[in-house]
Amino acid sequence: MTDGAALPVPWLTVTERLPLFPLSSALFPGLVLPLNVFEERYRALVHDLLELPDSGPRRFAVVAIKNGQEVAPTGQDGRDSGAAAGLGDDPLAALYAFGCVADAAGISHRGEEGFELVATGVTRFRLLSVDASGPYLTAEIEELPEETGTGAGALVPEVTRAFRAYQKKLAGSRERTLSAQELPDDATVLSYLVAAAMIVETPAKQQLLEATDSAARLTEELRLLRRETAVIDKLPSLPAVDLVQQAICAN
Structure with missing residues (x-):
């Protein structure tokens, strides 16, 4: 035993390997994610999801791209160049280190056009490794616990007021009746809804x-x-945007 130093407890770290779907933006827990799947590698991913039982979750990992592109370049034969196409030689370095597990609740086959998929963000994760040896990327992930943190409850009314003011500025003269749109009073749910709805860079x-x-x-x-x-105060009028409806929260 060392003199008071904390030792790592490796068996407390639970990891999982999931299919990986890189996107150009971040996914948040509770957010509904519609996807049009047409690339060969992601079709293979969806085919494997369909092999899972209907009664259970069909989970995959979503992570935002830091350096690279979402749609793969194609070769002369019209096919993409592999599981890591568009992400360079080191896909782990091309991706952000944190993402969100998604559960594919609805998958529709569109023949030669691919699939339409509707998924919901479930829980955040830390990205540990990426494997590009298969038909699509897979990731080893570590799920992250949800912590409320000190003072979250007191921040809820402040953020709610600030978010409504932001909505009003975006809506401009065609403002809808925002008071009719209920915002959650749960600190965690509100934090994810606002994060998803804000129009800011990745x-x-x-x-x-x-x-x-x-x-x-x-x-x-x-x-x-x-x-x-x-910033919006200093810009020309903007079209009305229903942010709460765009950030549909499943909670």
Whole structure:
């Protein structure tokens, strides 16, 4: 036994290997994700999901692309160049280190056009490794616990007010009746809905996904909402946007 030093407990770290679907943006728990699947590698992924029992989850990992492209370049024969196409020689380095597990609740086959897939974000994960040896990428992941954090409850009304002000600025003169749109009072659910609905660049969304707890996420969202609302004040009028409906929350 060492003199007071904490030793790692490897059996407490639970990892899982899942099919990996890189996207150009971050997915959040509770968010509904529609996908049109047409590339050969992702068709193979969906075929394998369909082999799983209807009664159980059909889980895959979604992670945002940091360096690379979502749609693979094609070769002279019209086929893509492999599981890691578009992500370079080191797909792990091309992806962000945190993502979200998705559950494919609905899959429709569209013949030669591929598949339409509707999935829901389930839980966040840390990306540990990527395997490009198969027909599509797979990832070893470690699921992350949901922590509320200190002061999250007190931040809920502040973020709700700031989000409504942000909505109003985006909607402009064609503003809808925002009071009719119920926002969740659960700190974690609200933090993910706002994160998904805000129109900000991918690095900012990724930072929200990676927040250590709901309180930290809400704190950063409050800062971003105030910043973006101030920016919109200085822009020409924008078309009405129903952000809550765009960020459908399953909770």
